[in-house]
Amino acid sequence: MASPGFAGKILKVDLTTKKIESIDSAKYEEFGGGYGTAIALFWDLCVAPGGWDLQDAFDPRNIVSIMNGPLTGAGIPFAGRTSVSGLSPQGWPINWFTKSNFGGDFSPMLKFAGWDGVVVRGKSSKPVYINIIDDKVTIEDASKLWGLDTWETQKEIVKLQLGQNKSDWRAVGKEYTLRKPAIVCTSQAGEKLSRIASLQHGGGAAAGLGGFGGVFGSKNLKAIAVVGTGSFKVANPKALMETRDWLTEPVAGFGGARGGAPKAKPAGIGAPQPKNSCVGCTRACRTRAGADTPGRDSDGCMETTWYNVHPPEPKTKPADEAKATDLPQKYGLNSFDTCFGGVMWFDAPTEALKPATPEAPGAGWYIKRLYDAGIIGPGKKVDTAPLPMDKYDSYEFAEIFAKTIANREGIGDLLAEGVVRFAEKIGRIDDLNTILRCPSWGYTDHWAMPEVSWAYGDLVDSRDICNHDLQMPLMSGGRGDAEAWVKQVVKAIVPYNDDPFILDSSWKDEQAYKTGIYSEHKAKLVAWRMHYQAFYKESCLFCDWGYASYTNRNGKGTPDAEPRIYNAITGKNISFADGIEIGRKAWTLRRAIVVMQGRNKKNEKFAGYMYRPGASASGFTNNLPVYDGTNWKWQNCVDLYFDDKGVETWKTHYYKLEGWDQETGYPTRATLESLGLKRVADILQKNKKLGSV
Amino acid sequence: MDKNDKNKVNRKNDELSRRQFLIASGTSVAGSVVISGATTGLLAQTPSADKYPKAKGHIEHDNKLCSGCLSCMIACSLAHEGNPSMSLSRVAISRYVFDDYPQDILGYTCQQCDEPKCVEKCPTGACRIDTNNGNVRTVDAKKCIGCQTCFKSCSFTPRRLAWNSTDKKSVKCDLCADAPNNSKPGTQACVNNCPQKALTFVS
Numbered sequence: 001m002a003s004p005g006f007a008g009k010i011l012k013v014d015l016t017t018k019k020i021e022s023i024d025s026a027k028y029e030e031f032g033g034g035y036g037t038a039i040a041l042f043w044d045l046c047v048a049p050g051g052w053d054l055q056d057a058f059d060p061r062n063i064v065s066i067m068n069g070p071l072t073g074a075g076i077p078f079a080g081r082t083s084v085s086g087l088s089p090q091g092w093p094i095n096w097f098t099k100s101n102f103g104g105d106f107s108p109m110l111k112f113a114g115w116d117g118v119v120v121r122g123k124s125s126k127p128v129y130i131n132i133i134d135d136k137v138t139i140e141d142a143s144k145l146w147g148l149d150t151w152e153t154q155k156e157i158v159k160l161q162l163g164q165n166k167s168d169w170r171a172v173g174k175e176y177t178l179r180k181p182a183i184v185c186t187s188q189a190g191e192k193l194s195r196i197a198s199l200q201h202g203g204g205a206a207a208g209l210g211g212f213g214g215v216f217g218s219k220n221l222k223a224i225a226v227v228g229t230g231s232f233k234v235a236n237p238k239a240l241m242e243t244r245d246w247l248t249e250p251v252a253g254f255g256g257a258r259g260g261a262p263k264a265k266p267a268g269i270g271a272p273q274p275k276n277s278c279v280g281c282t283r284a285c286r287t288r289a290g291a292d293t294p295g296r297d298s299d300g301c302m303e304t305t306w307y308n309v310h311p312p313e314p315k316t317k318p319a320d321e322a323k324a325t326d327l328p329q330k331y332g333l334n335s336f337d338t339c340f341g342g343v344m345w346f347d348a349p350t351e352a353l354k355p356a357t358p359e360a361p362g363a364g365w366y367i368k369r370l371y372d373a374g375i376i377g378p379g380k381k382v383d384t385a386p387l388p389m390d391k392y393d394s395y396e397f398a399e400i401f402a403k404t405i406a407n408r409e410g411i412g413d414l415l416a417e418g419v420v421r422f423a424e425k426i427g428r429i430d431d432l433n434t435i436l437r438c439p440s441w442g443y444t445d446h447w448a449m450p451e452v453s454w455a456y457g458d459l460v461d462s463r464d465i466c467n468h469d470l471q472m473p474l475m476s477g478g479r480g481d482a483e484a485w486v487k488q489v490v491k492a493i494v495p496y497n498d499d500p501f502i503l504d505s506s507w508k509d510e511q512a513y514k515t516g517i518y519s520e521h522k523a524k525l526v527a528w529r530m531h532y533q534a535f536y537k538e539s540c541l542f543c544d545w546g547y548a549s550y551t552n553r554n555g556k557g558t559p560d561a562e563p564r565i566y567n568a569i570t571g572k573n574i575s576f577a578d579g580i581e582i583g584r585k586a587w588t589l590r591r592a593i594v595v596m597q598g599r600n601k602k603n604e605k606f607a608g609y610m611y612r613p614g615a616s617a618s619g620f621t622n623n624l625p626v627y628d629g630t631n632w633k634w635q636n637c638v639d640l641y642f643d644d645k646g647v648e649t650w651k652t653h654y655y656k657l658e659g660w661d662q663e664t665g666y667p668t669r670a671t672l673e674s675l676g677l678k679r680v681a682d683i684l685q686k687n688k689k690l691g692s693v
Numbered sequence: 694m695d696k697n698d699k700n701k702v703n704r705k706n707d708e709l710s711r712r713q714f715l716i717a718s719g720t721s722v723a724g725s726v727v728i729s730g731a732t733t734g735l736l737a738q739t740p741s742a743d744k745y746p747k748a749k750g751h752i753e754h755d756n757k758l759c760s761g762c763l764s765c766m767i768a769c770s771l772a773h774e775g776n777p778s779m780s781l782s783r784v785a786i787s788r789y790v791f792d793d794y795p796q797d798i799l800g801y802t803c804q805q806c807d808e809p810k811c812v813e814k815c816p817t818g819a820c821r822i823d824t825n826n827g828n829v830r831t832v833d834a835k836k837c838i839g840c841q842t843c844f845k846s847c848s849f850t851p852r853r854l855a856w857n858s859t860d861k862k863s864v865k866c867d868l869c870a871d872a873p874n875n876s877k878p879g880t881q882a883c884v885n886n887c888p889q890k891a892l893t894f895v896s
Contacts, residue, residue: 075767231778282888
């Protein structure tokens with residue numbers, strides 16, 4: 001019987017054998033649902049059986065898990081996302097186990113269909129898509145879908161399933177529905193095993209990082225479509241409705257978690273667009289498009305600044321930028337890895353906030369640098385054909401660029417490997433010490449610096465963690481009293497809420513080791529962020545746009561909101577700290593997976609540029625609280641860079657705090673057994689990867 | 694009776710069982726006059742078509758404002774049934790991002806018609822006017838036999854009634870007159886939970 005908040009079963013499809021089974025979700029609830037459950041499933045299905053080196057994400061033994069969480073479908077704002085995980089082909093040099101997620105309709109629809117997730121392994125002999133209609137699951141021929149972009153694919157599946165009846169009730173078993181199937185799919189890029197192929201849902205909800213579109217392609221899997229007409233239990237419906245009222249009630253000075261979407265109809269490029277939302281959410285951060293309005297179902301994130309070239313190149317026209325928003329969506333490409341000028345380059349309100357150089361430049365930016373330097377070009381050893389480099393500042397270029405990568409044509413074949421592998425293949429991996437700003441594991445920089453907990457998170461996780469939550473309160477950096485800011489924010493960081501030094505960004509001299517970025521205090525902040533992420537953000541699936549909420553708007557943010565919401569739905573009556581513990585358990589098991597893949601203290605190092613002046617040049621929220629030994633103050637840390645000895649010291653503190661071997665970074669038996677993971681300790685020991693105390 | 698059991702009615706207590714209705718309908722030979730004449734007592738509750746006090750209001754949906762978040766559908770089903778359910782929501786939102794604004798999001802609410810066909814055509818009087826609650830047009834679950842006549846009668850396409858497949862009965866918007874989990878009794882859960890003010894109660 002399903003616990004409140006859960007559907008009760010997980011769908012498992014083996015595309016090699018065509019076997020369709022269901023797994024009892026209750027067995028995995030201790031890991032939190034969502035990503036936590038997926039971590040445990042990966043261990044049980046892929047690691048524990050042995051016989052596989054866990055190196056190749058395109059191996060049929062890899063599973064891709066697409067999960068909802070206990071809050072999904074319950075009408076809670078900022079809780080409508082879908083988790084994706086498995087071995088990631090984008091990970092460099094090793095295809096680390098990692099995760100991604102996307103918004104929209106998919107995860108609620110999956111839960112209403114009666115599933116807490118779908119796990120796919122194996123490889124079909126021919127192109128297929130998985131069709132889920134409540135408890136009826138079939139593997140359908142996708143030969144007519146193969147070769148289509150992500151929008152064409154979804155439209156085609158809807159046409160196949162609905163025929164002419166797009167607008168009236170359809171009988172689905174003993175139910176009726178008006179809803180179209182929710183579909184997640186890959187493009188030509190995934191079919192051709194691009195390592196940076198996204199999974200796309202709707203117009204613009206994407207699991208962009210990780211290359212999971214390529215994992216789909218490696219399985220000859222084009223899409224998963226779901227229609228759900230059922231329901232699931234919640235523990236206390238009245239309390240749930242009251243919780244939603246509480247969340248959405250305006251708070252003086254902050255408003256509420258209610259909408260405020262522009263009401264204008266699409267009026268062309270540059271005009272405000274009416275808004276669209278993930279299920280249950282009030283923020284309405286996605287766009288509704290007209291016939292001539294680009295940015296369909298886009299959330300104003302990386303894709304809207306994808307084709308965004310800025311000085312020293314001629315600035316791109318706003319009309320071209322807007323139109324190009326849809327290119328990474330349709331062609332199913334990770335917008336970070338392929339972008340032209342950095343993440344959300346915009347006019348910052350103050351000089352102190354303005355990045356000095358392009359942030360997170362992706363392949364679009366990198367190839368222009370190489371072309372201008374005469375290193376690549378038409379007819380050269382690394383030929384840029386079919387890209388019209390002389391038309392770089394035109395929409396025409398952006399479109400050809402996207403198609404070229406998606407179809408692996410010419411230079412697109414190299415770029416489809418991801419920008420770091422591209423550099424490696426053309427003999428320029430040393431650019432990671434200078435211009436190629438990818439801090440760790442083959443992912444472009446985002447806002448990793450100078451607030452270093454993001455960078456450290458990237459390092460101990462397997463990708464750009466993409467957790468903006470601490471950056472939000474830092475946008476007020478430089479205003480008000482630094483100590484008061486620290487005392488306010490640290491209250492959210494339970495159980496480390498008694499240690500304000502976790503927020504100290506001292507980076508020079510001994511203070512950095514005492515209370516700053518190399519200290520045990522910073523280890524606590526990173527551990528907290530990873531545990532919070534594992535449970536609250538990736539298992540409960542609280543959206544990064546809403547949580548963690550450090551400024552705790554009169555009790556409506558972290559650490560009060562999350563357990564109130566969770567308990568109203570599940571009835572489990574946990575505290576916030578209990579949730580952090582569940583996250584620690586999932587995070588530790590995830591550590592065991594990457595250790596089995598080859599992670600250790602020695603290879604857990606940043607790219608060379610992070611240890612040099614300029615590491616934070618493309619940083620965001622540069623004004624940070626710094627403690628000088630006596631007082632707190634705001635300091636512009638745009639000059640911050642890492643010291644190797646300091647990072648190694650920090651790692652030692654961090655491993656100790658996590659209960660991992662300080663010499664190797666391997667989890668210890670004591671830690672694993674205290675978390676009920678003796679079986680994991682036994683396998684690590686058998687493989688000589690168990691940490692010593 | 695437990696609020697979760699409120700729709701589970703002992704069939705022996707039905708005034709007209711579905712089986713009896715189907716038999717009666719099958720044996721009628723000419724239109725509704727013969728049916729009502731031949732089955733006095735079985736269909737005696739059918740109200741006259743010109744005696745419908747107006748409802749106090751209805752819910753309107755503005756698809757230009759709607760963000761398609763489905764909060765209304767989740768709130769409606771939670772308030773009435775105790776669990777989130779797309780099928781048991783009395784308000785329906787349909788979304789397709791590949792249609793152009795504003796047709797990409799469409800919402801369907803019961804209009805609480807002045808001359809409600811669902812009430813007029815219901816053979817058992819289950820679809821009725823609740824004079825204790827602002828004349829809202831509602832479905833009495835105790836009397837509903839699941840014939841779906843109201844579905845076919847609804848003046849709108851798509852129809853504005855939903856289907857409870859477990860109990861095999863119709864459900865419809867009652868303006869939250871009987872919504873035991875509604876956190877703000879006396880108001881409508883869908884309207885309260887709409888973040889975009891796309892749903893409004895219109896008097």
